[in-house]
Amino acid sequence: MxxxxxxxxxxxxxxxxxxxxxxxxxxxxxxxxxxxxxxxxxxxxxxxxxxxxxxxxxxxxxxxxxxxxxxxxxxxxxxxxxxxxxxxxxxxxxxxxxxxxxxTDGVGLVTDLVNNHQVTLHNARILILGAGGAARGIIGPIMAQLPASLYIANRTVSKAEKLALEFAQTGSIIGCGFDDLAGFSFDIILNATSASLSNQLPPLPDDLVHSASCCYDLAYANTATAFVKWAKAQGAAQCLDGLGMLVEQAAEAFYQWRQIRPDTQKVIAQLEAKRKIG
Missing domain, CATH: 3.40.50.10860 (Leucine Dehydrogenase, chain A, domain 1)
Known part of the structure; x- marks a missing residue:
């Protein structure tokens, strides 16, 4: 058999x-x-x-x-x-x-942003919150899109600076603390901290968001995460979570295993319907 x-x-x-x-x-x-x-x-x-x-x-x-x-x-x-x-x-x-x-995490995120939500990464001012494994997995594919700049902000500043230095050959990357973000605004803000898992929010200053900003939480849940709620309150144009990233990174893994690329749109729609019901 x-x-x-x-x-x-x-x-x-x-x-x-x-x-x-x-x-x-x-x-x-x-x-x-x-x-x-x-x-x-x-x-x-x-x-x-x-x-x-x-x-x-x-x-x-x-x-x-x-x-x-x-x-x-x-x-x-x-x-x-x-x-x-x-x-x-x-x-x-x-x-x-x-x-x-x-x-496949980084390519999953980029695919979801660019293909599913029509977010332009090229020449964008991008901020990543957090300097752990989730951030590390997405920096390479993001920098391949040639953003204008990438900031990595973390509670422990030395971790953000170390990560920025490690990826410095890919382009302009700056590591800093959350307090150092005061006075800056970004086109795209990516929450790669684990704060959403406990319904918490990084200590973010005001005015990070402008009217055309996209805010994206790498975490996902059946209800809006604390970061997505914050983004909506700040008036961001797009307030997204990581459900699409989850499906897109899975599709890339499936392709690596089976050499056939599945249709992600149908699966994303099914999961969105499931969590609306839930």
Whole structure:
């Protein structure tokens, strides 16, 4: 009997994950036969869980919080964007059994902004809030769009400055603290902090937003995050969350595994309908 290709997402916690629904939709619309499940994997169990998955004919994995940096360390090969981000969210099991690590977060974000919401990154003044793994994963693809400038603001200023220096070869990047943003406004503000997970907001000064600004929270929820609420109160033209990014990064992972690109619009619409009902 022919074995069915097996895929999964590792994370901790993972019960909230929409990835199984997304990839099952992709498989159905593209006529691919596969399974995809969510597996709760605490960081201390990552090595064992990965070995077990591979031993049971696993063909590919997604890794989410807090496992992306661990996955990065375990790869035999890395794509350029994974090397840049020092984090892996997509693992491709190659024909010879070796593991290729990729990071599809940044391309997922850029695709959602540019294709789905018609946001222009070229020549834009962009601000990233936060200097952790989420920020690291999106800087390379953003800089490839040739913005006018990129600021990275973080509570610990040295982390923002270090990240800016690390990516300095890609263009004009400035690392700073939240207080240093006073008096500046931005065309695009991206919240890459974990504050939304606890319904909190970074300590942001007034006047960051102008009437044509786009504010985008990398997190997503069934209701507006604290950052999206703040953006609306500030009068931003577009106040978005990361649901589209989630689907677009999944589509890029699916393409890397199956060499066929699914239609993301239908899946985004289904998820939007689900959370309106919820």
């Amino acid at each position: 022919m074995s069915i290709d097996r895929y999964a997402v590792f994370g901790h916690p993972i019960n909230h994950s929409q990835s199984p629904f997304i990839h099952r939709c992709f498989a159905k619309q593209t006529g691919q036969t596969l399974t995809y499940e969510a597996i709760d994997v605490p960081p201390e169990n990552f090595d064992r869980a990965l070995a077990d998955f591979l031993a049971h004919k696993g063909r590919g994995l997604n890794c989410t919080v807090p496992l992306k940096e661990l996955a990065f360390q375990k790869m035999d090969q890395l794509t350029e964007r994974a090397r840049f981000s020092k984090a892996v969210n997509t693992i491709i099991v190659q024909l010879d059994g070796t593991l290729l690590g990729d990071n």
